[in-house]
Amino acid sequence: MDFPAPGPKSELEEGLRLTPRFGPDGLVTCVATDHETGELLMVAHMNRESLARTIETGEAWYWSRSRAELWHKGATSGQIQTVREMRIDCDQDAVWIRVSVAGDGGCCHTGRRSCFYRRVERASDGTPLLAV
Amino acid sequence: MDFPAPGPKSELEEGLRLTPRFGPDGLVTCVATDHETGELLMVAHMNRESLARTIETGEAWYWSRSRAELWHKGATSGQIQTVREMRIDCDQDAVWIRVSVAGDGGCCHTGRRSCFYRRVERASDGTPLLAV
Numbered sequence: 528m529d530f531p532a533p534g535p536k537s538e539l540e541e542g543l544r545l546t547p548r549f550g551p552d553g554l555v556t557c558v559a560t561d562h563e564t565g566e567l568l569m570v571a572h573m574n575r576e577s578l579a580r581t582i583e584t585g586e587a588w589y590w591s592r593s594r595a596e597l598w599h600k601g602a603t604s605g606q607i608q609t610v611r612e613m614r615i616d617c618d619q620d621a622v623w624i625r626v627s628v629a630g631d632g633g634c635c636h637t638g639r640r641s642c643f644y645r646r647v648e649r650a651s652d653g654t655p656l657l658a659v
Numbered sequence: 660m661d662f663p664a665p666g667p668k669s670e671l672e673e674g675l676r677l678t679p680r681f682g683p684d685g686l687v688t689c690v691a692t693d694h695e696t697g698e699l700l701m702v703a704h705m706n707r708e709s710l711a712r713t714i715e716t717g718e719a720w721y722w723s724r725s726r727a728e729l730w731h732k733g734a735t736s737g738q739i740q741t742v743r744e745m746r747i748d749c750d751q752d753a754v755w756i757r758v759s760v761a762g763d764g765g766c767c768h769t770g771r772r773s774c775f776y777r778r779v780e781r782a783s784d785g786t787p788l789l790a791v
Contacts, residue, residue, distance in 0.1 A: 556688055618774075623699050635748075655660070656674040
C-alpha cells in the first residue's frame with residue numbers, strides 16, 4: 528500500500544483521499560484511545576510502513592523512535608490493539624485510532640492501562656508537580 | 660517557570676516531578692480532548708514556553724510549527740481552551756489536556772468542532788479513502 532503525495536491545502540482538508548503528511552522524520556503522530564471508554568491510552572508515531580500495515584491488518588503498528596524499528600504493538604506482551612476506527616486530522620499529520628486491547632488490556636510499558644497515569648498539578652508555591 | 664532536566668528512566672516514569680522531554684525540535688506533543696464528552700479535539704505541539712504559559716494561565720498555548728510562533732489558542736477566534744486537567748505520559752514527551760472551549764465551541768481552523776472529522780475506510784479494492 529502506498530500513499531499519494533499530499534495535494535494543495537483545500538484537497539488535504541476537504542478531499543477524500545488519504546495523503547498523510549509525514550514530517551521531516553518520516554512520521555505522523557498517532558493517538559490511541561479505548562474504543563469503549565474513550566480513555567486516552569497512548570501517543571506514539573507511525574511511519575509510512577507502520578501506517579500501511581495498520582490499515583492492512585487492522586492492528587496497530589507503530590514506529591518505535593527509541594528502538595528505531597517497526598513495532599507491532601502487543602507482539603510480545605499480547606496487548607494487541609485491534610483498530611475499531613481510524614480517523615485523520617484536518618492537515619493529515621495526525622491519526623486517531625480507537626482500539627480494543629487484547630491480553631491483559633494494558634497499554635503502557637510500565638504496566639498501567641494508560642500511559643497518562645499522572646496529573647500535572649501545582650504546589651502552593653506554583654511549582655508543577657505530578658500526582659497519581 | 661522553568662522545568663528541571665529529565666532524570667533517569669525510573670524517575671521519569673515514577674517520579675512526581677514534571678521534567679518534560681522536549682524533542683530535538685524543542686517540542687512535546689499535546690492532545691486536547693473535550694472535558695465533558697471526551698471527544699478528541701486536536702493534536703498540536705508545545706515548546707517550553709507554551710507549556711509553561713499553559714500551566715501558569717490555565718489556558719492552552721501551543722507552538723505553531725507552520726507559523727513558527729507561540730500560539731494562544733482562541734486569541735483571535737474566541738475559541739479559548741480552558742484546561743480542566745493536564746496529564747503527562749510515562750516518558751514525559753506527551754501532554755494530555757482536557758479542556759472547555761469558549762466562543763462557538765469549535766477547535767479546528769476549518770470550522771469544525773474537532774480536527775478529526777474524517778474516518779479512514781477502504782474501497783473495495785483496498786485503497787484507503789476518507790469518509791465524513
